[in-house]
Amino acid sequence: MNLEEHYNDLYSRSIKKISSDQYEIDHLINASTDNRFGITLLIRPPIEVKNEIQKFINALKIIEPNQYYYKNSDIHITIMSIISCYNGFNLNDIDISKYIELIKESLIDISNLKIKLKGVTASPSCLMIQGFMSDESLNSIRNNLRDKFKNSNLQQSIDKRYSIQTAHSTVVRFTEKLNQKLKFLETIKAYKTYDFGTFNVKTIELVYNDWYQKEKYVTNLFEFDV
Template sequence: MNLEEHYNNLYNTSIEKIKNDTYHIDTLIDSKSDNRFGITLLLRPSAAVKTNIQKFLSELKAIEPNQYYYESTDIHITVMSIISCYNGFQLNQINIQDYIEVIKQSLIDSPNIEIQFKGLTASPSCIMLKGFMNNDALNSIRDNLRQNFKTSTLEQSIDKRYAIQTAHATIVRFKNKLENKNEFLKTIEAFKHHNFGTFQVKKLELVYNDWYQKEALVKKLFQFEL
């Protein structure tokens, strides 16, 4: 996959939808009765990179304060959605240790993963950072996870929504109608190629999570050192 091309196609299609008011508003973000949970293997950017992201989000918040902006604690890259969030999923339905063992078998030696967040992309419901990997190690781990979970008897929904190959991170979701759309889009365009920084991936986290990865609802199950 040509990541740059993929991100740019997403950006162009989605920005057009935002301009035409055919973007998607998420009505469940503030819902107290949202009961969608799952388990995810993820990684998190460095503190320095998160600081850069928050500077940008501060500019957007000043223009559109009524949207959903990710806290630094919640910003992540999904390595693999192992059980995609669904209504009523609870940890007591699975044996966590079995999942930890399959993930351990799927890791590779000395992956030396570096990720650069450079520029923005979008979907009809959110704004995302474009993440670029320095090698194929992350996708090799993903391929191992696919194979190992496929041959296991564990509950999983890997690739049910889409086969993940990117290193993007969602940072804004639309939860209300955009009130200052032109100004908002102008700022997005200004940061379209902005370099938010590069970080080394030293660990992966297996978490029990809600749809939005809100810190208050996320439970860390295991940390894998790379």
């Protein structure tokens, strides 16, 4: 996949929808009754990169303060949703040690994992920071995970929703009508090619999480050094 083309195509189609008020409002994001949980393997950018992302977020907050903006603690890049969030999932339903072992096997011989976060893209429901990989290491991890888990009898839902191929980070979700849509879109455009920073991945986390990766619901299950 050509990531730049993919992000640009997604941006063009989604901005058109947002411009014509066809964006999707998330009605569950602040719901106390939301009981969707799962387990995810993810990367967290370093603080200096997150702070650059917050510059973008803060510029949007001034214009549309009531949308949902990700805190530094919640910003992440998903490597793989091992068990996609669903109502009623409980950690007691699985043996997490077996998951850790399979993931360890999937990370063998993986090194020099580097990600550049540059530019902004969108979907009809959210805004994302574009992520670019320096080589095929991330795809190798994902393919290893697919093989290991599909050949196991462990509960998993890898690729059930979609086959993940990017390294994006969702940072804004729509929770109500845009009141200053034109200014909001102008600000997004201003950050379309903004360089948020490049970093070497040192640690990969396995977490128990809600749909939005809110810190208050996330439990760190294991950290893998790479």
